[in-house]
Amino acid sequence: EPEVTQTPSHQVTQMGQEVILRCVPISNHLYFYWYRQILGQKVEFLVSFYNNEISEKSEIFDDQFSVERPDGSNFTLKIRSTKLEDSAMYFCASSGQVYSGANVLTFGAGSRLTVL
Amino acid sequence: DQQVKQNSPSLSVQEGRISILNCDYTNSMFDYFLWYKKYPAEGPTFLISISSIKDKNEDGRFTVFLNKSAKHLSLHIVPSQPGDSAVYFCAASAVRSQGNLIFGKGTKLSVKP
Numbered sequence: 001e002p003e004v005t006q007t008p009s010h011q012v013t014q015m016g017q018e019v020i021l022r023c024v025p026i027s028n029h030l031y032f033y034w035y036r037q038i039l040g041q042k043v044e045f046l047v048s049f050y051n052n053e054i055s056e057k058s059e060i061f062d063d064q065f066s067v068e069r070p071d072g073s074n075f076t077l078k079i080r081s082t083k084l085e086d087s088a089m090y091f092c093a094s095s096g097q098v099y100s101g102a103n104v105l106t107f108g109a110g111s112r113l114t115v116l
Numbered sequence: 117d118q119q120v121k122q123n124s125p126s127l128s129v130q131e132g133r134i135s136i137l138n139c140d141y142t143n144s145m146f147d148y149f150l151w152y153k154k155y156p157a158e159g160p161t162f163l164i165s166i167s168s169i170k171d172k173n174e175d176g177r178f179t180v181f182l183n184k185s186a187k188h189l190s191l192h193i194v195p196s197q198p199g200d201s202a203v204y205f206c207a208a209s210a211v212r213s214q215g216n217l218i219f220g221k222g223t224k225l226s227v228k229p
Contacts, residue, residue, distance in 0.1 A: 004159070033215055041221070043160065043205065048215035056216055091159050095215065103215055104150070107159030 002026040004108035006092050012114045013082055021077045021111045023092030032075045033093040033105060034067065036060070043091065049075065082115045089113075119143045120208050122220035129227050135193040137223050139206030142187065146208040150217065151180060151191045154203045163204075164191070196227045 005024045013019050025032050034046040047057040049067055066078045075094075079086055089112050093105040121140045129135045139149075147168045152160035166173040166180045166189065173180050179192045193200055206220040 031215055035217075043207075043217075043219040045216045045218070056213060058216070093159075103148070103209060103217075104162045104165065105215070105217065106162070107152075109157065109159045 002106070004092055004094055004106050006090075006108035006111045008111055009109070010112045010114070012116065015084055015115055016081050019079045019082055019086075019113060021079075021090050021092075021113070023075045023077070023108055024073050025075055025092065025094030026096075026106055027073070029094035029096045029106070031055075031095045031103075032067075032069070033095075034077045035091045035093060035107075036088040037091065037110075038085075038088045046077075046090075079113075082113075084115050087113055087115045119146075120206055120218045120220040122204075122206055122223050124223050125221070126224040126226070129196045129225065131198055131227055131229050132195045135191075135196045135200065135225055135227065137191040137193075137204050137206075137225065139189045139191075139220055140187060141189075141206075141208050143208070143210070143218075144187070145210045146218075147211045148209050149180070149182060149189050150207045150209070151178075152205040152207060152219075153200075154205060154222070160205055193225075196225075198227050198229050201225055201227045 007022045032049040037043045047061045048055045064080045068076050089110040091110045092108045095105045150165040151163040153163050154160045164178050182189045203222040203224045205222045207217040
């Protein structure tokens, strides 16, 4: 069964450092997403990406965050200067369609980011 | 701002019995509701969804009921199996923002043999 793969599974970084989280979405999917879950809290939407541009972003997704699809397979989330409160599990997701009907997202296993 | 609420953090059920997981929402703009299941060290996995124009959707052992007037939905699992033990997330989306799923905090279901 097709799956979304994420690397690294766990990253520890110092506050202020840049971090790039990588994702390989399902190959024929067109819509890509990043979500995060701070420990003990809800899974929260960060950003959606379609046709090489951001289609929607949440208030969490400020100027410190950026996304990119550098080639035909990877989808990355960059945090420019990490803060302690960026420590969370980051989930990448992809979907094949966003029209009439429930948008079923397929999630990766997540990348745990720990900021010290 | 809890637009989607799952008020029970945990639920324990005997194998073979029915599991009922509940979810409430506040935003009347939501058009679709989804249930995701999550095992430790894995991402959320889609389980079942329901459109706001329906009041029931069934898929095997899983049935989702929607009560729009009460802004309430529930997931029924019958019969429950030990492999169903996981965290269940309720999520909602609006047509104009379908990629933006609003999740509840989750309910941890334990099915005891």
